[in-house]
Amino acid sequence: MKTKKQSNVIWILIFLAPAIALFSLFFIYPIGMVVGTSLTDWRNSVGMNFIGLENYIKFFQNANFRTALGNNIIWALSLGIFQIGMATAMACILARRPKGWTVYRTVYFLPSVISGAALSMMWKAIYNAQHGVLNAFLNTIGLSDLAHNWLGEMETALPAVIISQIFYIGYFMVIILASRVGIDDNYYEAAMIDGANVWQQERFITLPLLKPILITTVTLALAYGLRHFEATYLMTTGGPNHATETMGTFLYTKLKASKWAEANAIGTIIIITGGLAISGIRSLLSRNMDVE
Amino acid sequence: MKTVLKPHQVVAKIFKWFYIVFFLVFMLAPLLWLILTSFKTNIEFDTANALALPKVWQFRNYANALSLSNLPRMFLNSLIVAALTTVLNVIVSAMASFVIAREKFRGSNLILNILLAGVLVPIIALMVPYLKINMKLGIMDTLWALIITYSAINIPTSIFLIHGFMQALPKALEEAAIIDGCSFPQRFTRIILPLSTPGIVTAATLVFIYCWNEFTYAMILTISESCRTIQLGIRYFQTQFVVDNTGMMAAIVITMLPTIIVYIFLHNKIISGMTAGAVKG
Numbered sequence: 001m002k003t004k005k006q007s008n009v010i011w012i013l014i015f016l017a018p019a020i021a022l023f024s025l026f027f028i029y030p031i032g033m034v035v036g037t038s039l040t041d042w043r044n045s046v047g048m049n050f051i052g053l054e055n056y057i058k059f060f061q062n063a064n065f066r067t068a069l070g071n072n073i074i075w076a077l078s079l080g081i082f083q084i085g086m087a088t089a090m091a092c093i094l095a096r097r098p099k100g101w102t103v104y105r106t107v108y109f110l111p112s113v114i115s116g117a118a119l120s121m122m123w124k125a126i127y128n129a130q131h132g133v134l135n136a137f138l139n140t141i142g143l144s145d146l147a148h149n150w151l152g153e154m155e156t157a158l159p160a161v162i163i164s165q166i167f168y169i170g171y172f173m174v175i176i177l178a179s180r181v182g183i184d185d186n187y188y189e190a191a192m193i194d195g196a197n198v199w200q201q202e203r204f205i206t207l208p209l210l211k212p213i214l215i216t217t218v219t220l221a222l223a224y225g226l227r228h229f230e231a232t233y234l235m236t237t238g239g240p241n242h243a244t245e246t247m248g249t250f251l252y253t254k255l256k257a258s259k260w261a262e263a264n265a266i267g268t269i270i271i272i273t274g275g276l277a278i279s280g281i282r283s284l285l286s287r288n289m290d291v292e
Numbered sequence: 293m294k295t296v297l298k299p300h301q302v303v304a305k306i307f308k309w310f311y312i313v314f315f316l317v318f319m320l321a322p323l324l325w326l327i328l329t330s331f332k333t334n335i336e337f338d339t340a341n342a343l344a345l346p347k348v349w350q351f352r353n354y355a356n357a358l359s360l361s362n363l364p365r366m367f368l369n370s371l372i373v374a375a376l377t378t379v380l381n382v383i384v385s386a387m388a389s390f391v392i393a394r395e396k397f398r399g400s401n402l403i404l405n406i407l408l409a410g411v412l413v414p415i416i417a418l419m420v421p422y423l424k425i426n427m428k429l430g431i432m433d434t435l436w437a438l439i440i441t442y443s444a445i446n447i448p449t450s451i452f453l454i455h456g457f458m459q460a461l462p463k464a465l466e467e468a469a470i471i472d473g474c475s476f477p478q479r480f481t482r483i484i485l486p487l488s489t490p491g492i493v494t495a496a497t498l499v500f501i502y503c504w505n506e507f508t509y510a511m512i513l514t515i516s517e518s519c520r521t522i523q524l525g526i527r528y529f530q531t532q533f534v535v536d537n538t539g540m541m542a543a544i545v546i547t548m549l550p551t552i553i554v555y556i557f558l559h560n561k562i563i564s565g566m567t568a569g570a571v572k573g
Contacts, residue, residue: 019388026444030421136342
């Protein structure tokens with residue numbers, strides 16, 4: 001029996017080894033490397049010297065980096081407040097099963113399976129000043145004054161990129177909807193008998209009961225906002241004049257310049273801000289929940 | 293039961309349908325415009341109203357996209373990467389899930405939690421290490437760089453899905469198998485693996501879609517045209533054919549089609565798989 005146990009241990013190790021090896025090489029080691037080398041002057045193929053927090057100090061003194069960080073916060077709040085808000089409203093509507101609701105759910109989720117690169121290139125074409133359908137539409141309905149070079153102007157570029165993403169509510173909507181349909185119908189029937197209208201039902205029954213899933217989705221949305229890269233890179237590469245820069249595009253610029261340590265300092269900031277957002281929101285909102 | 297609606301209920305109803313329709317239009321209208329434009333000629337694209345229908349429906353742009361560019365090669369590269377990554381990732385994840393779910397050993401919960409915490413890591417922050425690791429492995433600028441990297445990135449989500457499924461299987465299955473003289477690997481290949489097929493199919497579908505759609509690391513880890521993937525193809529298009537805007541539209545449509553087709557057939561599985569992690573909190 002003992003030998004059987006021992007052979008089991010060997011098998012367990014053999015079965016775990018590939019996953020743990022890949023995970024260590026692509027998750028644990030990289031995080032250590034990003035954080036560790038961010039304190040050095042590592043660039044190109046030159047050796048590295050410890051320089052403490054110099055890279056970080058340099059970034060926080062850099063106006064373009066502060067814009068990038070600010071833009072990431074705008075992204076995080078746009079997704080965490082507006083996207084989740086719209087997704088919650090849609091989940092409440094679909095939970096009451098209007099005619100065709102399963103079809104709407106499938107359509108709303110569709111952009112989540114299409115490549116971000118393809119969608120970004122599509123939106124770039126939509127926003128195009130000369131050939132884009134948005135300006136064509138505005139001209140057709142007589143609002144040509146509103147036509148813009150959407151991605152080329154400082155004031156409109158960031159809102160344009162955000163708007164191209166923020167209405168893709170499907171992913172979060174499905175998550176919230178799953179919780180919403182789990183709420184017992186009896187609550188709503190009882191409220192209806194007491195004379196509560198639909199709005200009051202959603203406000204006083206649905207929202208409090210959805211709180212746990214709203215915390216989860218807001219946390220995820222904030223985290224996505226802080227690590228945003230792809231759509232901005234493809235639509236504006238951070239321009240015009242750094243107006244849409246995010247930490248991700250900044251990191252990529254440093255990577256292309258072979259400034260490894262500086263790139264990793266930004267990586268560390270992305271990891272830390274993400275971790276803060278996740279743990280901060282969790283503790284803030286769950287403390288709030290214990291009181292109730 | 294037909295009841296007469298009060299005015300505020302009518303307003304609520306109008307608002308509700310406006311909201312539903314607005315989002316339907318937002319999801320579909322841009323795609324529709326993209327498809328329409330992909331059938332236009334470049335002269336039409338430059339001169340006619342962007343809202344107008346194509347004067348002649350012609351597939352020239354698609355033929356051009358496929359014959360004048362490297363798109364077919366990139367399409368094939370994407371297929372190879374997605375297929376091999378899916379196989380590698382699912383085998384590795386299923387093996388680990390099996391021992392974590394079915395063999396209670398000290399530390400199994402800790403290992404599971406560490407592996408699952410991987411979903412919280414912002415992969416975008418790891419550009420430098422991923423570049424360096426692939427250079428060290430000597431696979432930089434080959435399809436293997438993408439296959440290995442994607443396989444690793446998807447371990448947390450795949451283990452989440454497969455482990456959840458394996459854990460729910462009744463314990464008696466293996467007890468019977470042990471009595472029948474099944475060895476450790478046989479319990480995996482003959483009993484648990486076949487019974488976990490639904491969970492494995494979900495994980496495999498998601499990994500495949502991830503690989504097909506991935507852009508950032510495909511851009512960083514490949515240089516030569518011969519190992520670039522389809523997502524890079526669209527962009528490359530714009531620089532090589534500066535004037536061929538409608539050709540690029542066709543290329544974008546070609547890029548989107550495979551995942552849309554998979555989605556049409558498997559949408560319920562994909563929706564529940566992609567949201568499972570968050571739904572369980």
